[in-house]
Amino acid sequence: MALSRRTRHCLVLLLVSLALLPLGMATDPIGGYCSESGTSDAEINGKTRRRSINSVVSDLVAKAASNGGFATSSAGKGNNVFYGLAQCRGDVSASDCKACLVEAANYTLSFCHYASDSRMWYDYCFMRYKNANFIGQVDTRVDASVRIRKEENMDNPKTFQKVVAKTMDKYPRRWRPRGVPHWEG
Structure with missing residues (x-):
């Protein structure tokens, strides 16, 4: 069965659009952190380390997408x-x-080179792995955090900060990070 010229053009346009779709979804991380590179430990635990990290990362991608957007693994x-x-x-x-998460996994593995601790923040997702159990622990490292401020989108950022500080001060001291007597506004 021969396709009409118009149908062929539509199919070509559809195929080109589908081919470009991943480019529109691909994005750079908004933040990232890598500890020392795992490749420096090369022959001691290089293959085992890579195998463990690959297993964790692929498990996270598979689980999170089918589990409401959250997963842990080891x-x-x-x-x-x-x-x-x-x-x-x-x-x-x-x-x-x-x-x-697929993008985060690929970027993490290529950018961090199998480091002991890796974190990648994207607009839609976050992924982290580490060679110590951090699950359920508060992460207070400043060098491994991302601060996102889009104050240009706020009508009055100072008022907003004061309202947030006042609200957070209502919560018990035990819920605050150590060394923070009150929230600054």
Whole structure:
């Protein structure tokens, strides 16, 4: 059966659009952190480390997309046990969550070169792995955090900060990070 010229043009346009779709979804991370490179430990635990990290990262991608955008994982033995956490924003679809986590996983592995501790922040998702169990622990490292401020979108950022500070001061001291007597506004 021969296709009309118009149908062929539509098919070509559709194929080109589908080919360009991943480019529109691909994005750079809004923040990232890598500890020392795992490749410096090369022959001591290089292959085992890579295997453990790959297992954790792939497990996070698979679990989070089908588990409401959140997953934890661990893999490895002895000194090469790695723990991971992945989460997506609550307003992100399962397919966008998975696409974001796939991007985060690929970028993390290529950018951090199998470091002991890696964190990547994207608009839609966050992924972290580490060679120590951090699940359920508050992360207070300043050098491994991302501060996102888009004050240009606020009508009155100083008033907003004061309202947030006043609200946060209502919460018990035990819920605050150590060394923070009150929230600054």
